[in-house]
Amino acid sequence: MSNSDGEPVASAKIKVVARDVNVFYSDKHALKAVNLDVRANEVTALIGPSGCGKSTFLRCLNRMNDLIDGARVTGTIAIDQQDIYLKDLDVVQLRARVGMVFQKPNPFPKSIFDNVAYGPRIHGLAGTGAELEEIVVTSLKRAGLFEEVKDRLNEAGTGLSGGQQQRLCIARAIAVSPEVILMDEPCSALDPIATAKVEELIDELRQNYTIIVVTHSMQQAARVSQRTAFFHLGELVEVGDTEQIFTNPNHKLTQGYITGRFG
Amino acid sequence: MTEMVEPLTASVTVAGVNARLRRRYAVDRWFRALGVSAIVAALTFLILLLGTIIGQGYTAFAQSQIRLAITFDAAILDPDGRGDPAVLGTADYGRLIRQSLETLFPDATERAQRRELSRLMSPGADLELRGMLLADPSLMGRTEEIWLPTSSPVDQLVKGHTGRTAEEGGQFTDGELRRIDRLRSDGRLAARFNKWLFTQGDSRQPELAGLAGAVVGSFYSLLVTVLLSFPLGVAAAVYLEEFARQSRWTDIVEVNINNLAAVPSIVFGLLGLEIFLNVLGLPRSAPLVGGLALTLVSLPTIIIAARVALKAVPPWVREAALALGASRLQMVTHHVLPLAMPGILTGTIIGMARAVGETAPLLMIGMVAFVVNVPATPVDPATALPVQIYLWAASPERGFVERTSAAIIVLLCFLAVMNAAAIYLRKRYERRWG
Structure with missing residues (x-):
């Protein structure tokens, strides 16, 4: 079932498989029969006009939709062939495997160190204080933030600049060693320089993680992603290699959107 | 240096705009004045309330007291000399106070005058002495200058809440008033900190009632x-x-x-x-x-x-x-x-x-x-x-x-x-x- 959409899967391993995913918010049919494969160690961009369901789909992957009263998800989503909507699946474990970075940088109102250490602490990833410190330092280094904050790890995370806060949130997410990182418009609250840094970081993180990023910026999708999926009115219109989507889309709607005819 | 923007409709005139602006500012000022007067009114009532309470209540933090030379006479308190707490607890401490007062006013020889002397002191003053002796048995046999609470009428007189004459609500005889004045001029009668207010429970005697x-x-x-x-x-x-x-x-x-x-x-x-x-x-x-x-x-x-x-x-x-x-x-x-x-x-x-x-x-x-x-x-x-x-x-x-x-x-x-x-x-x- 891993390559049922008929594409060659020669080099790339499939990480996430979504089949016939529907999401309802009370009466509203927010996501309609979405089938999507996400390849491992690639950046997949989800694009589309506001309200098209791309964030909804993203939040299906770590079951954050469970938190919304009246939300209902049907269909199957599997990560490494394991269905994440099984009844006895532990959502806590799932969210440790699937990290998330939000639109607005949201560090906890705690110190920089405690922000990154929080995940490892609740999941018991570090046996000793030294191990914990190592995890924090490694995570901050991977998020490209360590050099900037190494002298003030005990200062408040909320005192950093917007771009630094977002990279802190990325460090916090990778500190629990997730396999997949979901990013919901991670740069929409950042200035262009901070955006460039985060984009660069996303590209580096691809080595170790599977990344799915929702974005409103088509330039960003083109810059950071290998695969792009275009959503419209709750349906997945088209998915393909980013280059192909942006140069030679199969669907008229995709073409209309990327050329700016609507959005 | 921007050019004047064309009005959207002919009815929008500079004069009209200015008039509306003035009205808006006027309403604004009115509203602020209303808010300030509401706060002033509230503060006035608060000050009135606090002023009345404090004005009436501050005197209660002081209590008139008379300094007496009390001799803890073993013959009266502990005739057996065994220091038995039961005996000490029920002894006649009032007699110590009466003796001390009679030494101060040797002229009070008649029964009525002696009754007047006891009316100076609070009916609970003897309890004060008992507490002192039980806390410190070494007082036995010694003579100490001790401040003891006056009765409530004397207290009210000292604080000026009641008058001296009968018309002013006073309830003292001339002899009592003379003695009170002498005690005051001797420095033996004064309003001092009311410790009973903070150390005692309730009492029928105001001077001994505490919180x-x-x-x-x-x-x-x-x-x-x-x-x-x-x-x-x-x-x-x-x-x-x-x-x-x-x-x-x-x-x-x-x-x-x-x-x-x-x-x-x-x-x-x-x-x-x-x-x-x-x-x-x-x-x-x-x-x-x-x-x-x-x-x-x-x-x-x-x-x-x-x-x-x-x-x-x-x-x-x-x-x-x-x-x-x-x-x-x-x-x-x-x-x-x-x-x-x-x-x-x-x-x-x-x-x-x-x-x-x-x-x-x-x-x-x-x-x-x-x-x-x-x-x-x-x-x-x-x-x-x-x-x-x-x-x-x-x-x-x-x-x-x-x-x-x-x-x-x-x-x-x-x-x-x-x-x-x-x-x-x-x-x-x-x-x-x-």
Whole structure:
């Protein structure tokens, strides 16, 4: 079932498989029969006009939709062939495997160190204080933030600049060693320089993680992603290699959107 | 250097715009004036209230006292010389005072004059001596200069609350007035700090009546209330806000909590009377039961305040914690509660402040009794500050008028301290991470 959409899967391993995913918010049919494969160690961009369901789909992957009263998800989503909507699946474990970075940088109102250490602490990833410190330092280094904050790890995370806060949130997410990182418009609250840094970081993180990023910026999708999926009115219109989507889309709607005819 | 923008319609003229602007400013000024006058009015009433209370009550913090040379005569107090506490406890200390007074006024030889001499002192002055001797047995046989409380009429005269002549409400004979004047000119009669107000329980004698029993009773009641209503209230609020799914059932609970907050407190008193005293058989007049009744009164307030504080925690904090794999309980205890705590604490202390001033439920469970002893434990009979105010306000003696005001001042200080604590806690927790 891993390559049922008929594409060659020669080099790339499939990480996430979504089949016939529907999401309802009370009466509203927010996501309609979405089938999507996400390849491992690639950046997949989800694009589309506001309200098209791309964030909804993203939040299906770590079951954050469970938190919304009246939300209902049907269909199957599997990560490494394991269905994440099984009844006895532990959502806590799932969210440790699937990290998330939000639109607005949201560090906890705690110190920089405690922000990154929080995940490892609740999941018991570090046996000793030294191990914990190592995890924090490694995570901050991977998020490209360590050099900037190494002298003030005990200062408040909320005192950093917007771009630094977002990279802190990325460090916090990778500190629990997730396999997949979901990013919901991670740069929409950042200035262009901070955006460039985060984009660069996303590209580096691809080595170790599977990344799915929702974005409103088509330039960003083109810059950071290998695969792009275009959503419209709750349906997945088209998915393909980013280059192909942006140069030679199969669907008229995709073409209309990327050329700016609507959005 | 911008050009004038063409008006959208011909009816928009410069004069019209200016007139409308003027009207808007005028309304603005009016509104501000209204606000300022409202505040001035409120402050006037507050100053009036505080001024009256303090003006009437400050004199109660002093008590007229007479300095007497008291000889702890072993022949009178302990004729057997064995130092038996039972004997010392029942000895005639009044005689020591009478002897001392008669030495001061050797001319008072007739019975009536001697009675007048005893009327100078408080009927409880001998208890003062007994307490001193029992605390320090080495006083036996020594002569000490001791300040002892005067009777209430003398106290009122010294403070100028009653006049000297019969027309002015005075009740002293010329001989008494002469002696009082002599004591004052000798420096033996003066208004000094009223320690009884803070060390004694209630008394029928105004000069010996104190607030200690009521303060301790209020303290125990409040302790019980805090220990019960804070955890219960926070748990209920956390459950309703963070765990319960929105449903018809939670709606009903919410409406009922809001209604309970508006229920007159005497109803909670009746409920407490029936459940705690009649069904559970807990001791009457005890601060424990008072605290339980006050818990009923303050729970709705605390739940509502805690829910508001929890609602004010931004949703992204919850999302961030949950997305990292925190359980709901971890999310609440690690992130949401610490952020909501300043608000919860403020709400709790304001609820407690309301409970301190609550009288009606305490009347129902019997904390309105005349209690002389300062309660040692929360199950001993006691009164509370507001009830003590009520009791003293209903007492006819002139000395209780000023003491009622003094009790109100003490209660207000209690409230001021609690509100200051609320502000301090809020500031302290808010400062933590900016």
